[in-house]
Amino acid sequence: MNDTHEPVLRESATFDRLTIQEIQRAAETGIYDIRGGGTKRKVPHFDDLLLLGASISRYPLEGYREKCGTDVVLGTRFAKKPIHLDIPVTIAGMSFGALSAQAKEALGRGASIAGTSTTTGDGGMTPEERGQSRHLVYQYLPSRYGMNPDDLRKADAIEIVLGQGAKPGGGGMLLGMKVTERVAGMRTLPVGVDQRSACRHPDWTGPDDLAIKIAELREITDWEKPIYVKIGASRPYYDVKLAVKAGADVIVLDGMQGGTAATQEVFIEHVGIPILCAIPQAVQALQEMGMHRQVQLIVSGGIRTGADVAKAMALGADAVAIGTAALIALGDNHPRLDSELRKLGSAAGYYDDWQNGRDPAGITTQDPELAKRLDPVEGGRRLANYLRVLVLEAQTMARACGKSHLHNLDPEDLVALSVEAAAMARVPLAGTSWIPGQGY
Amino acid sequence: MKTIDLSSTPVRELNQALHVQAGAVTEREWLVTHPDGKHNLAVGLNEAVSVDIQGHSGYYCAGMNQKATITIHGNAGVGVAENMMSGLVHVKGSASQSAGATAHGGLLIIDGDAGARCGISLKGADIVVGGSVGHMSCFMGQAGRLVVCGDAGDALGDSLYETRIYVKGSVKSLGSDCIEKAMRAEHLEELTELLNRAGFDEDPASFKRYGSARQLYSFKVDNAAAY
Numbered sequence: 136m137n138d139t140h141e142p143v144l145r146e147s148a149t150f151d152r153l154t155i156q157e158i159q160r161a162a163e164t165g166i167y168d169i170r171g172g173g174t175k176r177k178v179p180h181f182d183d184l185l186l187l188g189a190s191i192s193r194y195p196l197e198g199y200r201e202k203c204g205t206d207v208v209l210g211t212r213f214a215k216k217p218i219h220l221d222i223p224v225t226i227a228g229m230s231f232g233a234l235s236a237q238a239k240e241a242l243g244r245g246a247s248i249a250g251t252s253t254t255t256g257d258g259g260m261t262p263e264e265r266g267q268s269r270h271l272v273y274q275y276l277p278s279r280y281g282m283n284p285d286d287l288r289k290a291d292a293i294e295i296v297l298g299q300g301a302k303p304g305g306g307g308m309l310l311g312m313k314v315t316e317r318v319a320g321m322r323t324l325p326v327g328v329d330q331r332s333a334c335r336h337p338d339w340t341g342p343d344d345l346a347i348k349i350a351e352l353r354e355i356t357d358w359e360k361p362i363y364v365k366i367g368a369s370r371p372y373y374d375v376k377l378a379v380k381a382g383a384d385v386i387v388l389d390g391m392q393g394g395t396a397a398t399q400e401v402f403i404e405h406v407g408i409p410i411l412c413a414i415p416q417a418v419q420a421l422q423e424m425g426m427h428r429q430v431q432l433i434v435s436g437g438i439r440t441g442a443d444v445a446k447a448m449a450l451g452a453d454a455v456a457i458g459t460a461a462l463i464a465l466g467d468n469h470p471r472l473d474s475e476l477r478k479l480g481s482a483a484g485y486y487d488d489w490q491n492g493r494d495p496a497g498i499t500t501q502d503p504e505l506a507k508r509l510d511p512v513e514g515g516r517r518l519a520n521y522l523r524v525l526v527l528e529a530q531t532m533a534r535a536c537g538k539s540h541l542h543n544l545d546p547e548d549l550v551a552l553s554v555e556a557a558a559m560a561r562v563p564l565a566g567t568s569w570i571p572g573q574g575y
Numbered sequence: 576m577k578t579i580d581l582s583s584t585p586v587r588e589l590n591q592a593l594h595v596q597a598g599a600v601t602e603r604e605w606l607v608t609h610p611d612g613k614h615n616l617a618v619g620l621n622e623a624v625s626v627d628i629q630g631h632s633g634y635y636c637a638g639m640n641q642k643a644t645i646t647i648h649g650n651a652g653v654g655v656a657e658n659m660m661s662g663l664v665h666v667k668g669s670a671s672q673s674a675g676a677t678a679h680g681g682l683l684i685i686d687g688d689a690g691a692r693c694g695i696s697l698k699g700a701d702i703v704v705g706g707s708v709g710h711m712s713c714f715m716g717q718a719g720r721l722v723v724c725g726d727a728g729d730a731l732g733d734s735l736y737e738t739r740i741y742v743k744g745s746v747k748s749l750g751s752d753c754i755e756k757a758m759r760a761e762h763l764e765e766l767t768e769l770l771n772r773a774g775f776d777e778d779p780a781s782f783k784r785y786g787s788a789r790q791l792y793s794f795k796v797d798n799a800a801a802y
Contacts, residue, residue, distance in 0.1 A: 164796070165796040166794075166796045278696070279658060279676075279696060279698070282677065283639075283658075283660055284621065284639040284641060284658075285641075287639075308794065311792075322717075323679070323698040323699060323718050324717060324736060325736065325737060325792070328736070328792040328793065329792065329794045331734070333696065333715065337657075337676040337677055337692065337695040337696045337714075338635070338653060338657050338673035338676040338677075338692075338695070339653070339654070339673075344634070344653065347614045347615065347633075347634045347653075348634075348635070350614065351614070351615045351634070351635040351638050354586070354587065354590045354615045354618050354619060355590075355618050355638065355639055356619070357590075357591065357594060
């Protein structure tokens with residue numbers, strides 16, 4: 136009788152295989168890992184919340200009969216021309232450079248079909264994007280690549296970017312392979328250089344300066360355009376208060392799960408806070424200032440489903456923004472690309488080397504042959520479908536909570552599945568009336 | 576000449592009146608009195624008008640200028656002529672920090688000194704400073720020229736791309752990847768033209784040229800100590 140046993144291999148919880156592999160990679164290359172996408176490890180998210188459908192104490196609306204409004208007006212505080220969107224799901228800023236021109240056009244087409252806005256990014260406004268976007272938000276970024284007053288006037292709103300959820304406090308790096316002649320021309324850079332994006336604006340040093348900067352942009356555009364201020368979620372309570380004091384019409388709050396074209400892995404996973412716990416802090420700041428719903432709040436960072444949309448709005452957001460999900464809707468990481476992605480050392484569903492510009496979906500690339508693979512019309516149709524699904528799902532849940540408009544959702548419609556999520560989202564632990572930190 | 580007195584007229588009305596000129600120019604020459612350090616004066620102009628500001632301006636004066644000639648008969652606050660696209664901005668006094676930040680085109684003349692980060696992220700404009708500039712001037716400068724007739728502070732030209740810098744006086748220190756370069760004939764010619772346009776009677780031969788060593792254009796771990 137053979138009394139030997141198969142060895143039981145025990146993986147270290149501290150030094151798991153991924154950690155070991157990363158140490159080995161770092162030892163070989165001497166440089167940190169850079170990748171795209173958002174955070175990959177699990178952090179508290181909307182999945183840790185549940186919506187409370189109606190029974191007796193609440194009265195539901197008929198799912199396929201009774202109306203549930205979805206529109207939202209952004210920029211009602213000061214702008215002469217606020218933006219009226221049909222749905223409260225917008226497209227987050229993503230640059231031409233990080234994305235192909237076809238991808239930017241597809242985002243504009245899809246957003247316009249669905250009645251919402253899209254947003255430029257680091258690198259300026261392309262004619263394709265402006266041409267296809269019914270509502271286009273022009274980002275005013277620290278790098279000011281491609282920034283010019285003519286485009287400012289062509290925009291429907293201006294978004295001053297102070298931070299990004301994936302890397303609050305950090306700048307960006309567009310690697311040289313994506314800095315083609317057109318991208319370099321728009322950014323006034325030599326072709327092929329690793330382009331560094333600044334982490335801070337070059338001409339202000341604090342919130343008092345920001346107030347003057349906002350006033351400058353208003354003066355230049357004759358007070359017509361809503362001014363958004365985008366912050367990466369880290370200290371949202373204080374940042375929101377200062378942005379409102381500086382004169383923002385709209386706050387864009389991006390949680391740590393938000394995507395990026397490229398930054399350090401360690402930054403993506405370890406800097407910033409989840410959107411789940413950022414929203415209540417932002418809402419508290421707005422409420423204390425008497426500005427909740429006066430200054431609109433757009434939240435982003437890992438929005439995937441209509442449930443996420445409904446929960447974000449129940450926590451107090453006026454709208455949400457999607458980035459990574461929009462790229463997936465266009466066709467990124469599609470199963471039909473699996474064999475090509477495996478040649479790149481990845482697989483469908485895992486591809487995140489967006490910085491390399493070799494995306495076979497033609498989305499996160501500047502390679503003209505790869506970019507041609509994305510049909511902007513078809514991509515736009517797919518995105519519009521996805522946006523409709525998000526809204527239909529959110530409406531379904533809102534009706535079940537008895538709400539005739541998505542904006543009527545509120546924290547009382549939510550409970551949390553864990554003590555941690557209850558504490559962060561400031562809603563009761565399911566089955567109790569206990570909100571950690573707030574007593575009974 | 577149209578005169579606007581800011582002691583009795585809001586800045587909004589000044590800018591509105593100047594913006595209207597983009598539709599049909601009815602007044603080529605404007606005089607602005609009692610600016611008293613107010614912010615955002617004459618921003619977003621996009622027509623070839625002339626604006627004389629009789630006194631000190633606050634932040635972002637002449638921001639995003641296109642085509643216009645704006646003269647500040649005093650000192651200028653933070654970010655004068657920021658993101659200028661074309662035209663001419665002339666500060667008869669001194670300028671605060673971030674003068675000409677991210678400016679894409681046109682000419683900024685500062686008769687006196689400029690503070691820190693003069694020409695930061697410069698993207699193609701020309702800046703001529705009669706006096707000295709503060710630290711981190713031309714940080715991440717991408718294109719255009721900076722001429723300094725006085726001295727330069729610490730970390731001049733840190734992380735430069737292709738902006739060319741000419742300094743007559745001393746340079747306290749050069750930033751990462753910024754080096755002194757040979758002053759060839761074409762640079763003397765370029766500098767002469769810039770000085771002439773700015774109205775400065777300086778000897779081009781007395782200037783030194785600085786530019787990017789281009790060692791940090793692509794991220795290499797061997798250069799990590801430079802960051």
